[in-house]
Amino acid sequence: MPTPSSTSSSSSSKKPLLYGAVVVLAAGLLGYASYAATGPDDSGSAASSSVAEVSDDPSADVYAELAGLARRDPGDKLAQGRTDAPVVLIEYADFKCGYCGKFARDTEPALIKKYVQDGTLRIEWRNFPIFGEESEAAARAAWAAGQQNRFWEFHRAAYAEDAKEKGFGKDRLKELARQAGVQDLDRFVRDTDGTAAADAVRTDQEQGYGIGATSTPSFLVNGRPIAGAQPMETFTQAIEAAAEAEAAKDTKDTKDAKDTAK
Numbered sequence: 083m084p085t086p087s088s089t090s091s092s093s094s095s096k097k098p099l100l101y102g103a104v105v106v107l108a109a110g111l112l113g114y115a116s117y118a119a120t121g122p123d124d125s126g127s128a129a130s131s132s133v134a135e136v137s138d139d140p141s142a143d144v145y146a147e148l149a150g151l152a153r154r155d156p157g158d159k160l161a162q163g164r165t166d167a168p169v170v171l172i173e174y175a176d177f178k179c180g181y182c183g184k185f186a187r188d189t190e191p192a193l194i195k196k197y198v199q200d201g202t203l204r205i206e207w208r209n210f211p212i213f214g215e216e217s218e219a220a221a222r223a224a225w226a227a228g229q230q231n232r233f234w235e236f237h238r239a240a241y242a243e244d245a246k247e248k249g250f251g252k253d254r255l256k257e258l259a260r261q262a263g264v265q266d267l268d269r270f271v272r273d274t275d276g277t278a279a280a281d282a283v284r285t286d287q288e289q290g291y292g293i294g295a296t297s298t299p300s301f302l303v304n305g306r307p308i309a310g311a312q313p314m315e316t317f318t319q320a321i322e323a324a325a326e327a328e329a330a331k332d333t334k335d336t337k338d339a340k341d342t343a344k
Contacts, residue, residue: 083297083310084179084213148293149305153206159228162194163204168328169321171203172302174210174290177220177240177250179298185311186241192314193321202325207233208286210298219274220250221283226273227264235262304328 152170155161163170171193175182190205197203209224211217220240227236239245239261248254252271259270273279290300293307301308301317304324308316 083181083299084176145305147305148302148307151289151293151302151305152204154204158206159231160207160209160225160233161205162234163198164201165204167198167201167204169197169203169304169324170206170302171317171321172206172208173299174208174286174295174301175299176209176211176213176217177224178211178213178217178246180246181311182299183241183243183246185299186237187243189311189314189317193317196318197321203321207237208290209283210287210290210295210300211283212298216250218283219252219255221286222279223250223255223259223270223274225279225282226270226276227259227262229273230264230266230270232259232262232264236264238262 149170151172153161154165154170156165173185175185193203194205198205207224209221211221224233224236224240227233236258239258240250245258255274256267256271259267264270293302297309299309299311303317303320304327306320306324308320
């Protein structure tokens with residue numbers, strides 16, 4: 083799973099934001115998840131370590147704190163799914179990351195079909211460029227495409243097979259926007275180069291560093307950290323566990339409300 087190179091000084095020099103003392107612990111959890119996703123284990127399977135990590139109690143305080151990072155903003159153009167979905171998957175990713183592309187092609191469409199379409203899951207994208215200037219440019223361009231409601235189409239074009247090998251220079255980004263169906267390409271160029279795009283990308287990036295993400299892709303599923311382009315079953319397990327926990331919580335809240343009313 084890719085990590086920032088030593089040449090990405092502008093990104094690596096940013097200090098993490100802290101979202102409360104409990105999130106400091108979460109940074110360690112996400113760091114461990116990153117190791118578990120790539121490091122050896124007794125069975126020789128990296129994925130099994132990651133599954134064990136994300137199987138922890140989703141009601142733990144650290145996960146609840148991180149779950150609060152979900153924006154659930156109906157105007158968020160870099161998200162899809164119901165704002166009241168019981169489960170939110172936050173994805174921190176870079177368009178130059180090969181593993182992010184693998185997730186985008188192999189796993190995300192299945193998650194959308196299985197969970198987003200039935201209202202269980204909301205996916206919120208966070209631009210987390212860690213590989214230098216082209217990463218930053220692609221992130222700003224994706225945001226700009228989103229301003230014309232074509233973020234996910236741009237996302238698909240930018241993560242197509244061999245797309246990153248063609249680079250993300252200005253002409254290439256404009257071509258990707260054209261492929262994505264962006265109608266006003268002049269506005270797209272202006273938005274890509276504007277301060278609003280840079281500010282939006284920086285906000286996402288700082289949030290990622292703030293929770294201890296050091297590699298891409300990194301995910302939170304209702305605050306539960308997953309590192310790397312894990313198999314479908316890893317995400318299925320995490321999403322279904324989170325959905326069950328939310329259902330149990332709703333049942334308890336309803337019962338408590340009835341008891342109070344008596």
